[in-house]
Amino acid sequence: MILNERQRKIFEIIKKEKTISNKSLQNKLFISESTLRRDLNDMERQGIIHRTHGHSSLIESSSRESSILVRVQTQVKEKNSIAVKCATLLAKNESYFVDSSSTAGYVLPLLDNLPNVTVITNGLNNAAILTQSPNVRVYLPGGIIYNNTNSVLGIDTVNYIKNFNCNAFIFSCGGISLASGITEASLEQALVKREMLNHSKVHILLVDHTKFDKIFLCKTCEFEDIDYVITDKMPSEAYIEAFKKSGTTLLIA
Incomplete structure (x- = not known):
């Protein structure tokens, strides 16, 4: 499902x-109460907003992933810049794991x-994007489809990933912090990403500035597991030092 024009305005507000x-x-x-109620009900069903006692708010939780519909419409300019920088690390005749993140999705048309x-x-969204690229062979693992994030997850997904060894893994995260490293709201997402890390040579983390200093429920990896961090703003000196210590290359888009 997608948001109509009025729902996009509601989302922005x-x-x-x-x-x-x-x-x-x-x-x-300037809309009627019944029209607003229908839109809010629709957006709540899609996992975009939370409604309580006559108020509405975006869903933000350390243990619940935000809807893919929210993520594709936030930090668009930053994600585009990060994607362009990421593309400079990629080459023909190579293979890539790509997670289900909206940030990684911006890389795919390139x-x-x-x-x-x-x-x-x-x-699922990222696989659909790739169907428009005749030069790209696409593999989509089996597993359980999580509608909120359009992700395929679960033990079958993890086992399928073990069949491959890729040149690089392109991924994003729920949060990045000095205390907890790279984290996700979902254990299922973290487990799939760990397996992609294990079966790839180079690890490229795409993370816009809003994800720094955020900690989510499940750990994916440490800074030492990442070869490149690509972000849109220079992080604090503490992060710069941590990346240097872990051997991680920081790139600013």
Whole structure:
């Protein structure tokens, strides 16, 4: 499902305000109470917002992944810049694991310029993007489909990944922190990403500035497991030192 124009306006208002009353939303959009109720019900079903006591807010939880519909519409400029920088590390005739993140999804159209590339991804959205690239061979593992994130996850997914050995793994994360490393809201996501890390030579983390200093429920890996961190803003000196110590190359898009 996708958001209609009115729902996109609602999303932008809630993203800015964090939490807002339904009455305020109604006044800002000049729409009826019943129309707003239908839109909010639809957005709640898609896992985009949380509604309580006449207020609406975006879902933010250390143990729950945000909807793919939220992620593809946030930090768009930053994700595009990060993707362009990432593309400079890629080459023809190579193979890549790509996670289900929206950030990694911005890289995929740039593979059109690279002949004979193979991608294994557990993201339904990302696999669909790749169907438009005739130069790319795409593998989609089996497993359980998680509708909220359009991800394929589970033990069957992990076992399928073991069939491959890729040149690189391109991925994002829920949060990155000095205390806990790279974390995800979902254990299932973390387990799939760990397996992709284990079966690839080079590990490329794509992370916009909003994900720094955030800790989610499940650990994916440490800084030492990452070869490149690509972000859109220079992080604090503490992160720069931590990356140097772990042998991780920091690239600013």
